[in-house]
Amino acid sequence: MMLAAQSIAGFLEGIIGESLAEQGVQYVLAAMIHAVLLVHAFALSPAVFIWLERKVSGRIQDRLGPTRVGGLFGWLQSLADGIKLVQKEDLCPPAADSMLFRSAPYVVCIASFAAFAVLPFSSGWVAVTADCGLFIILAVLSLEVFGIIMAGYSSGSKWSLFGGMREAAQMVSYEIPLAICALVPVIAAGSLNLGEIGGMQRGGMQNWFIFHDPFTFIAFFVYFVVATASCKRAPFDLAEAESELVGGFHTEYSGIRWSFFFMGEYASMFAVCGIASILFLGGWNTGIAPLDDALYAARNSAAPGGFAISGYLANVIGAFIFVLKGSAGVFVQIWLRWTLPRLRIDQVMTTCLKYLIPISCFLFLGATLWPLLLASSTDRSSWTSEPLGTRFAAEVQESTEQLSTANQRQALAVGEDVQ
Amino acid sequence: MSDSVLAGENVLFTVFALATCLSAVAVVIAQTVVRMAFWLVISLGSTAALFFLADADFIGAAQLIIYVGGTLILLVFGVMLTASGPYLKLESSPGEIILGGFLGLLFMFAVFSSLQGVEWPAPLTGDSAVIGAPEGNTLRPLGLALLGTRPDLDLRDGDTLSTGYLLPFEIVSVHLLVVLIGAAYLARAKRRANAAVPGTADS
Numbered sequence: 158m159m160l161a162a163q164s165i166a167g168f169l170e171g172i173i174g175e176s177l178a179e180q181g182v183q184y185v186l187a188a189m190i191h192a193v194l195l196v197h198a199f200a201l202s203p204a205v206f207i208w209l210e211r212k213v214s215g216r217i218q219d220r221l222g223p224t225r226v227g228g229l230f231g232w233l234q235s236l237a238d239g240i241k242l243v244q245k246e247d248l249c250p251p252a253a254d255s256m257l258f259r260s261a262p263y264v265v266c267i268a269s270f271a272a273f274a275v276l277p278f279s280s281g282w283v284a285v286t287a288d289c290g291l292f293i294i295l296a297v298l299s300l301e302v303f304g305i306i307m308a309g310y311s312s313g314s315k316w317s318l319f320g321g322m323r324e325a326a327q328m329v330s331y332e333i334p335l336a337i338c339a340l341v342p343v344i345a346a347g348s349l350n351l352g353e354i355g356g357m358q359r360g361g362m363q364n365w366f367i368f369h370d371p372f373t374f375i376a377f378f379v380y381f382v383v384a385t386a387s388c389k390r391a392p393f394d395l396a397e398a399e400s401e402l403v404g405g406f407h408t409e410y411s412g413i414r415w416s417f418f419f420m421g422e423y424a425s426m427f428a429v430c431g432i433a434s435i436l437f438l439g440g441w442n443t444g445i446a447p448l449d450d451a452l453y454a455a456r457n458s459a460a461p462g463g464f465a466i467s468g469y470l471a472n473v474i475g476a477f478i479f480v481l482k483g484s485a486g487v488f489v490q491i492w493l494r495w496t497l498p499r500l501r502i503d504q505v506m507t508t509c510l511k512y513l514i515p516i517s518c519f520l521f522l523g524a525t526l527w528p529l530l531l532a533s534s535t536d537r538s539s540w541t542s543e544p545l546g547t548r549f550a551a552e553v554q555e556s557t558e559q560l561s562t563a564n565q566r567q568a569l570a571v572g573e574d575v576q
Numbered sequence: 577m578s579d580s581v582l583a584g585e586n587v588l589f590t591v592f593a594l595a596t597c598l599s600a601v602a603v604v605i606a607q608t609v610v611r612m613a614f615w616l617v618i619s620l621g622s623t624a625a626l627f628f629l630a631d632a633d634f635i636g637a638a639q640l641i642i643y644v645g646g647t648l649i650l651l652v653f654g655v656m657l658t659a660s661g662p663y664l665k666l667e668s669s670p671g672e673i674i675l676g677g678f679l680g681l682l683f684m685f686a687v688f689s690s691l692q693g694v695e696w697p698a699p700l701t702g703d704s705a706v707i708g709a710p711e712g713n714t715l716r717p718l719g720l721a722l723l724g725t726r727p728d729l730d731l732r733d734g735d736t737l738s739t740g741y742l743l744p745f746e747i748v749s750v751h752l753l754v755v756l757i758g759a760a761y762l763a764r765a766k767r768r769a770n771a772a773v774p775g776t777a778d779s
Contacts, residue, residue, distance in 0.1 A: 184581045257614055264617070288715035293637040299645030303617060306652050310610055318656070325653040332645070349715060 203423035245412035252313030262417035264304030279475030309406035320405025324396035355440030430486025441475030
């Protein structure tokens with residue numbers, strides 16, 4: 158199993174007793190706890206972001222947005238919407254291919270939910286640790302398009318078909334710059350493991366990969382534009398385009414199936430912004446060196462595989478920072494949507510094929526050559542931060558010193574026992 | 577790993593293996609092209625899940641991004657652009673069904689007999705397994721093998737020094753580059769030699 162369930166499993170092992178622990182029940186329980194937590198993260202983030210979207214769009218348009226449901230700021234508006242949508246009739250038009258029509262929303266939801274399984278929320282707080290986490294997350298997010306194309310094709314309506322075709326054309330081309338831009342910080346990090354990439358940016362803002370070299374700095378903005386397009390958010394929301402295509406791919410949907418598309422959309426908005434914050438913005442690290450070091454020390458206070466309350470709290474703070482960074486990204490996406498007019502489909506394609514792909518290829522090439530150039534002209538391999546190798550060497554030395562002192566103590570203790 | 581983890585993995589394996597096989601059958605039975613594509617997505621996605629269960633993350637993710645995310649979306653896109661009616665149907669005659677079924681059974685026999693005939697090496701255990709691939713993390717050994725070193729081979733057991741997959745990797749890279757250039761050449765706007773371009777036709 159690839160479950161990084163050590164801390165939860167270790168915690169459970171103490172509770173359930175030895176006889177069950179020998180059969181490995183704690184691993185299965187830990188897996189279930191992970192699954193339940195992920196479902197909640199996946200289901201709650203859209204509820205919050207839909208409320209945020211309505212509130213922000215209201216303020217941008219000089220309105221108040223929701224104010225009534227749930228008292229101040231109308232913060233229960235999403236729950237009220239959800240209850241209304243569950244009650245609505247589940248319609249399937251007679252011209253539709255009903256099997257595909259009914260299953261399309263699930264494909265969208267499953268794809269964006271699966272992305273959460275490899276997204277680390279804090280150091281070690283990830284359901285599945287994989288060495289190629291970034292690759293898996295990009296692969297899984299690309300499946301979301303298929304649900305949308307299926308919805309558009311099977312609705313039996315020309316507006317839906319137009320929406321589905323636009324989405325297909327848009328996504329097939331935008332996936333290329335998305336993957337290339339995500340690779341630029343990977344070159345700096347030398348790892349595809351999202352947990353490792355996040356951990357490398359500890360110790361101050363200058364270690365964040367966005368400030369690693371000029372290419373990663375530009376790559377962050379290109380990535381953000383492409384990620385906005387890959388979530389089909391305005392100004393790239395050609396698949397919906399409610400002023401020309403009624404509702405695009407979801408014209409014929411109603412009730413809870415319609416809301417599944419939006420759950421998928423808002424969840425994948427958070428997922429791509431979360432990837433951006435891990436790849437470029439330091440992930441769960443605060444960006445303030447002393448604070449980062451203190452949190453790091455608190456995390457490592459527990460024995461490997463064990464459970465310590467200070468380490469847990471440090472991870473809670475880390476998760477809070479990560480969610481804050483991701484939500485800030487989502488806020489910017491919402492801000493863009495209500496500020497910029499929609500592009501035409503040919504402009505969308507031109508932006509991608511003629512500008513974003515060449516720019517991202519240039520950034521990729523530059524990011525590979527930069528360390529060589531820097532190392533040959535100066536002695537450093539990185540401009541702003543201490544090189545990764547130096548930092549890790551210091552870390553390894555520190556931990557071996559700790560180990561050796563611990564061994565000496567142990568040896569002394571053993572020696573005293575013998576005497 | 578302990579009993580209940582193994583039991584859980586077995587349940588998951590059964591679920592995904594059944595999903596792979598049944599949806600593969602459904603691909604053959606379905607008559608509209610997009611439904612076939614849908615079943616193919618389920619089948620290929622479950623195959624990817626089987627790879628993930630076998631701790632082969634990289635191959636699972638590659639399966640998803642290449643076959644499901646790439647090939648199938650292009651297929652559906654092609655159907656949507658070229659179909660004459662709303663739902664393109666493929667109806668096969670009884671002769672085709674019999675021929676197809678015969679070929680399918682023949683292929684299944686070939687696969688089964690060759691699986692029976694191979695003597696499978698015992699799974700790696702001990703130090704070399706740990707160096708080669710700690711569970712789930714096949715990426716580093718794979719990358720090293722593509723660069724020409726095989727850390728998973730244990731030279732003490734008489735394995736010869738291998739060059740890894742550097743040559744196939746380079747051949748595939750060059751091949752893909754040629755394909756890209758060829759596609760760009762085929763797709764570029766063609767200027768015919770005798771085309772009557774206004775303004776240049778008179779001269």
